[in-house]
Amino acid sequence: MNGRFVRAAEATIPADDRGFLLGDGIFETIRVADGNLQQCDRHMARLSQGLEMLHFPFIHQEALVGDMVALLQRNAMKSGALRLTISRGSGPRGLTPPHLASPHYIITTHDTPQTMMEVKLAIARFPKDHLSPLAVIKHTNYLPAILARCEAAEQGFDDALFLNSEGYVAEASAANIIALFGDRLVTPPVQDGALPGISRGRLLEKNLCSEKSLTADDLAVADAIWLSSSLGLVAVSHLRHYEIPRNATLQRQLTKFLFG
Structure with missing residues (x-):
């Protein structure tokens, strides 16, 4: 979470986070196989387009990918799914984003979902x-x-x-x-x-x-x-x-x- 490892039950977001209050955020769900992120470049390209469309501040994608890889290693994740969620961050009451937004991001890993046949x-x-x-x-x-x-x-x-x-x-x-x-x-x-x-x-x-x-x-x-x-x-x-x-x-x- 924002560059730190946090136990899921202890992860918190501020009460004024725009992602929580307004859905002002974006995400990608990436398949994990053999301990690696699958089609990561494609996901990050789509993420970049979405961030630009939503007028988010620049986010260093190499750092995000580094955090995703580090989390896979930390959790010994060989297969499953990883979700990257980015919020515009905290802001004042109302719809207009703050002039200098500071995005929050959370990366989570999940076991392979049980899909229907x-x-x-x-x-x-x-x-x-x-x-x-x-x-x-x-x-x-x-x-x-x-x-x-x-x-x-x-x-x-x-x-x-x-x-x-x-x-x-x-x-x-x-x-x-x-x-x-x-x-x-x-x-x-x-x-x-x-x-x-x-x-x-x-x-x-x-x-x-x-x-x-x-x-x-x-x-x-x-x-x-x-x-x-x-x-x-x-x-x-x-x-x-x-x-x-x-x-x-x-x-x-x-x-x-x-x-x-």
Whole structure:
């Protein structure tokens, strides 16, 4: 925490921290494998873009990476996940940031999360604002996703699919959408509200996937659907009441490419 090792139960933030009070912060979740940060350069590049967009003061990224590596070593972490959270820091009452902000940061490690083999998707009752500049960064206000997850669970689903205000698929609550149509993999474009995910970007760069605007009706007749994140690839078994076919062979191939 801010360059010091602190036991999680003893870590505290000031009562005037803007991240706590206003969600004025940003984060990255990075996969850990064989004791190393996976795709760290990509995560830090996305973080840098987000910090610039939010008008945060300059943060020395080499120092952040050094702290992340040191924490992995301190916790003897071989596999799992690491989260870096940065708040703008303390500030006076009100929305306007202080003229000279001093960001706070917290780095935490977590065991490999227990992921489901497959998930059932509801459709969120409210759209994602794909026109907002915040749609492309991982800021610390996840209330829309939390609400969508809560409502999905009340209906017997595991997660929720966000459509944008024009009716096109954006993403799930915390993952990108990858869909198979015939022999073609597609994913919604960033312009439709998709976060520029790390795994999604690697698939696009290798021409294993292409961008295409999709509706919920399009997805309902897909030959397979996956939720893609930096931590894994999970098959979608149902979209609302539509059963989605599974393609275990392709999923294994994609998982091997993305995660080794």
